[in-house]
Amino acid sequence: MTSADREKEIQIVNKIFKKLKGRGSNPELRGIPFYEAFIHTERGPKILENNSRPGDPEIQNLLPILKDDFVDVCFRILDGNLKRVQFEKRxxxxxxxxxxxxxxxxxxxxxxxxxxxxxxxxxxxxxxxxxxxxxxxxxxxxxxxxxxxxxxxxxxxxxxxxxxxxxxxxxxxxxxxxxxxxxxxxxxxxxxxxxxxxxxxxxxxxxxxxxxxxx
CATH class of the missing domain: 3.90.600.10 (Phosphoribosylglycinamide synthetase, C-terminal domain)
Incomplete structure (x- = not known):
């Protein structure tokens, strides 16, 4: 996957997230609303599916190396000030x-x-x-x-x-x-x-x- 592919993925996800929030009807959307399953083609990344949950088994890979306190992460999500999440380099x-x-x-x-x-x-x-x-x-x-x-x-x-x-x-x-x-x-x-x-x-x-x- 190239850096250009990654940027395209982020653009797609942001577009979907904006759509989920609606035209002001759901401005306080919080949590883990979806994860995206991508396929990469010669025309760039395409979405295979959306899921309104953390991925299984993807989340099992992530939580054990989460450096931040997960409860604190959840509170920051609720407060709307979660900027980044840190993981161990393992x-x-x-x-x-x-x-x-x-x-x-x-x-x-x-x-x-x-x-x-x-x-x-x-x-x-x-x-x-x-x-x-x-x-x-x-x-x-x-x-x-x-x-x-x-x-x-x-x-x-x-x-x-x-x-x-x-x-x-x-x-x-x-x-x-x-x-x-x-x-x-x-x-x-x-x-x-x-x-x-x-x-x-x-x-x-x-x-x-x-x-x-x-x-």
Missing amino acids: ATVVTYMAPPNYGGFKNVFPERVNSSEIGKPVDLSEAYDLTKKYEDNVRIYPGSMELRDDGQTYALGSRTVCAVGIGETIEDAREKSLEGLRAIKGGALWFRTDIASREHIAKSIEHMKKLRNKW
Whole structure:
């Protein structure tokens, strides 16, 4: 992404934000009203979708390295005087685990699914124990799960739980994220191992180049 692309994105976002505020009908618009999903083409950035919430999993990458107090940030938003937000200069990688039916995984890779584990409780205890090893550099965030009457947690239909790794490099953060997921047991959950790898990043960059030429 070039600096010109970034400037164009900001122009588009400001235009949408101005539209959301209306012609004086909603001048006190506050909070995180939207995040924009962009695609970059040979004619510049285009919007794929708008969402009226922080992005998931994007927000999981950001909050752990937020230097400002989040509550203070919220109050500054309400007061209308939030000028900037500061983050630590560190890398973060988030990887999700999902149930076998999510994304059609069970149908495409039936040999990778332990059918005897489907519907069984999901144990996060070993993953949480990694905080003793890495302190706050590994974060475990439950997602589509429920606590049942037997006192155990079970996966539902969407993304079940994610692990955020934090490090000085992307590779360091990635390894911590994967270690966090490998410590989670039960539920026949699956996860991608290529997220944020050198190969995955290179493939994404190449894909972006092709999109610019195609669109």
